[in-house]
Amino acid sequence: MDINPKTRSTDRSTPSIRRATIDDANLLADIGARTFFDTFAKDNTAEDMAMYLASSFSPALQAAELANPLITFLIAEIDGLTVGYAKLVSEETVRKATELSRIYVTQDWIGRGVGEALFNACVEVAKQEGNETMWLAVWERNERARRFYERRGFRIVGEKKFVLGSDIQTDWVMELDLSVKEN
Numbered sequence: 001m002d003i004n005p006k007t008r009s010t011d012r013s014t015p016s017i018r019r020a021t022i023d024d025a026n027l028l029a030d031i032g033a034r035t036f037f038d039t040f041a042k043d044n045t046a047e048d049m050a051m052y053l054a055s056s057f058s059p060a061l062q063a064a065e066l067a068n069p070l071i072t073f074l075i076a077e078i079d080g081l082t083v084g085y086a087k088l089v090s091e092e093t094v095r096k097a098t099e100l101s102r103i104y105v106t107q108d109w110i111g112r113g114v115g116e117a118l119f120n121a122c123v124e125v126a127k128q129e130g131n132e133t134m135w136l137a138v139w140e141r142n143e144r145a146r147r148f149y150e151r152r153g154f155r156i157v158g159e160k161k162f163v164l165g166s167d168i169q170t171d172w173v174m175e176l177d178l179s180v181k182e183n
Helices: 022-043 046-056 059-067 114-128 143-151
Strands: 016-019 071-078 081-091 097-105 133-139 155-164 167-177
Touching (some): 016 114, 022 046, 022 059, 022 071, 022 097, 059 071, 071 114, 081 114, 097 114, 114 133, 133 143, 133 155, 143 167
Antiparallel strands (some): 016 071, 071 081, 081 097, 133 167
């Protein structure tokens, strides 16, 4: 699958979006740890970050997730450079929902349309799989991400706990109705 979403501005490069394969396990471990660290290290202790990164972004864990048919990784690339990725987890529930588990962009590409392209590709994949809703959890202190999702139609429907190392944090649970027709 190669998706090339359109961007609104000509000063942005349009990323190529592709599904990850088992051969991308090391790449996902690297970009996952790097983008998570860049996003959250300043607001968390070094010890908590180290514990979380070690437990969440090993190549072996990424390979296991890539082998899981309910998990889809999308990788954004520009001129051969990986600039972001997303992780979707399909759920077999009555409502046919998918979780947008991760969407991260490398520091140099934040604000340049990569997140938008990844998000649009995630919505396309979720709809192709027949999902009616998409949900995610975003840290209550991550205002930028929450605003990004709200602008795309997500609404807060609850909260859940997230454990980062030894720190128990609160995430907002947000939901998007995929059956709403776009203008």
